[in-house]
Amino acid sequence: MYQVGTLVKELTEKHGRLRESLMPILQGIVERHSYLTDDAMVEVAKELDISAAEVYGTASFYTFLDTKVRGKYIIRVCKTITCSMKGKGEIIETIEDMLKIKVGETTSDRMFSLLETNCIGWCHKAPAILINDLPYTELTSEKVVEIIKGYMHK
Amino acid sequence: MENNTGLNKVDLIFEKIDPKEVLTKAFEMTNEQIIQEVLESGLKGRGGAGFPTGLKWKYTASEKDPDKYIVCNADEGEPGTFKDREILDRVSYKVYGGMAIASKAIGAKNGIVYLRGEYRFLLPQLMRELELFHKMIDEIGYDFRIRYCMGSGAYICGEESALFESIQGDRGEPRNKPPYPTTSGVFYKPTSINNVETLVTVMEIIKHGAKTYNQLGTKDSRGSKVFSVSGDTPTPGIFELELGMTVQQFVNEFGDGDTKAVQVGGASGFCVPRKKFNETIIGFEGVPTGGSMKLFNSSRSMYNVLHNYLDFFAEESCGQCTPCRVGCQQLLKGVQNVKKGDVKSTYLNELVKLADTMKVASKCGLGQSVGNAFRTIVENFREEIIY
Numbered sequence: 001m002y003q004v005g006t007l008v009k010e011l012t013e014k015h016g017r018l019r020e021s022l023m024p025i026l027q028g029i030v031e032r033h034s035y036l037t038d039d040a041m042v043e044v045a046k047e048l049d050i051s052a053a054e055v056y057g058t059a060s061f062y063t064f065l066d067t068k069v070r071g072k073y074i075i076r077v078c079k080t081i082t083c084s085m086k087g088k089g090e091i092i093e094t095i096e097d098m099l100k101i102k103v104g105e106t107t108s109d110r111m112f113s114l115l116e117t118n119c120i121g122w123c124h125k126a127p128a129i130l131i132n133d134l135p136y137t138e139l140t141s142e143k144v145v146e147i148i149k150g151y152m153h154k
Numbered sequence: 155m156e157n158n159t160g161l162n163k164v165d166l167i168f169e170k171i172d173p174k175e176v177l178t179k180a181f182e183m184t185n186e187q188i189i190q191e192v193l194e195s196g197l198k199g200r201g202g203a204g205f206p207t208g209l210k211w212k213y214t215a216s217e218k219d220p221d222k223y224i225v226c227n228a229d230e231g232e233p234g235t236f237k238d239r240e241i242l243d244r245v246s247y248k249v250y251g252g253m254a255i256a257s258k259a260i261g262a263k264n265g266i267v268y269l270r271g272e273y274r275f276l277l278p279q280l281m282r283e284l285e286l287f288h289k290m291i292d293e294i295g296y297d298f299r300i301r302y303c304m305g306s307g308a309y310i311c312g313e314e315s316a317l318f319e320s321i322q323g324d325r326g327e328p329r330n331k332p333p334y335p336t337t338s339g340v341f342y343k344p345t346s347i348n349n350v351e352t353l354v355t356v357m358e359i360i361k362h363g364a365k366t367y368n369q370l371g372t373k374d375s376r377g378s379k380v381f382s383v384s385g386d387t388p389t390p391g392i393f394e395l396e397l398g399m400t401v402q403q404f405v406n407e408f409g410d411g412d413t414k415a416v417q418v419g420g421a422s423g424f425c426v427p428r429k430k431f432n433e434t435i436i437g438f439e440g441v442p443t444g445g446s447m448k449l450f451n452s453s454r455s456m457y458n459v460l461h462n463y464l465d466f467f468a469e470e471s472c473g474q475c476t477p478c479r480v481g482c483q484q485l486l487k488g489v490q491n492v493k494k495g496d497v498k499s500t501y502l503n504e505l506v507k508l509a510d511t512m513k514v515a516s517k518c519g520l521g522q523s524v525g526n527a528f529r530t531i532v533e534n535f536r537e538e539i540i541y
Binding site: 018019020021022023024026027057058061062063064065079080081082084085117118119120121122123124125126130133134135 | 230231232233234235236239270271272273274275303304305306307308309320321322323324325326327341382383384385386390391392421448454458459462463466469470472
């Protein structure tokens with residue numbers, strides 16, 4: 001759990017207090033903290049003067065607006081057909097072995113979450129993953145180990 | 155330039171042009187002249203649905219409400235499509251230019267680009283380029299502004315009315331139609347929503363003239379199109395080709411010599427088996443595509459392909475209407491049960507009927523098109539689904 005502090009205020013200053021400000025505000029919180037807590041969503045509802053249920057309704061619709069606890073770095077492995085054909089299974093096994101978590105789980109130090117996702121638009125360079133916003137493509141087991149090591153030392 | 159496979163490779167979309175020159179030319183035209191030019195070019199929407207762009211603009215232009223929008227649909231989520239990312243990465247100024255021309259045609263002062271969350275890494279670069287673009291149109295003396303809205307990982311937001319809901323801060327659930335976006339779009343205002351590639355194509359049409367552009371392609375599918383090629387191919391990537399080729403010509407160029415099927419148009423598109431390569435034209439007279447072309451060779455199980463697509467749809471259905479929500483889940487369960495031998499293979503016929511029902515009864519394009527891949531894969535590769 002994190003303390004949302006002044007972040008919601010900062011985001012409403014930047015994006016406004018209209019209904020259409022909701023998505024960029026929620027995206028801003030996720031960018032900083034990886035997921036949305038109940039407290040954060042209640043805070044957003046207060047600032048925008050709408051019901052917390054409305055905020056949760058919007059948040060829960062979108063895969064990238066997680067309402068479950070997530071790590072600092074969210075690894076999303078593309079599971080759609082081309083990545084699936086070109087070795088997605090091996091990539092997942094490698095990450096699972098390395099981080100000692102299964103798909104859907106978060107490491108105990110809250111550094112990494114491992115998730116599967118639908119087509120991220122890199123089929124010509126499969127298999128591909130996203131770590132937070134950044135894509136990594138044409139992966140092999142060796143490559144993905146190096147990439148994640150890089151994040152461990154960040 | 156024809157090569158030995160009979161494919162005509164074209165370089166319009168990524169061609170470097172002087173945007174100021176094209177826009178100055180466009181702004182000297184009346185809005186009727188722009189619409190007429192786009193109508194004459196025969197351009198149909200490049201996102202996949204293929205609605206005539208000129209007609210969309212004509213309808214939006216005829217609306218009386220002065221508060222109108224031009225929205226660029228950059229929520230490229232169809233499995234196997236990645237050409238809009240490449241276009242934005244390499245020639246975003248042409249996307250912005252196309253939006254400015256559209257704004258002149260329909261009478262809008264504001265544009266919105268809805269970019270999928272998966273492409274957020276491009277945003278800093280796109281914003282820098284947008285700033286330069288705003289400077290340029292200020293110099294020309296044209297009053298128009300573009301802003302970005304980001305998606306957050308929902309495939310359904312590529313559906314136009316779901317996209318509007320998302321911009322407005324709501325769940326991305328498609329609306330009932332009519333009213334169509336040209337009457338009631340984003341913020342319930344008259345809106346023209348166009349695909350990234352469509353907008354770039356407009357820049358090329360204004361630059362070269364409808365009559366020149368018109369010479370490319372066929373009667374039903376004018377011009378050229380950017381294809382996203384992936385799967386079992388030695389040359390995956392992005393290729394701009396003249397429309398009107400057969401699947402066979404495509405396979406001759408991109409196949410690995412052992413192609414047994416091509417999925418045209420992604421998970422919501424059609425599966426073309428080898429025996430139909432020769433007779434099937436890629437375009438609106440045959441199998442339409444937003445650009446996704448996936449090749450499968452004989453080492454691939456078409457059951458796995460179908461299962462992957464159904465799993466995709468079961469996850470991405472917004473859940474709002476019953477035919478799609480329950481239908482996607484039942485199709486997935488159904489093929490699993492057929493494969494396991496828990497039900498008779500004739501159960502597949504029932505599932506095809508369900509897919510047909512979804513086509514008629516679903517609220518939006520997602521549920522309506524699940525049956526495309528389902529029917530074409532089951533009909534052509536029945537043994538692979540059962541055994």
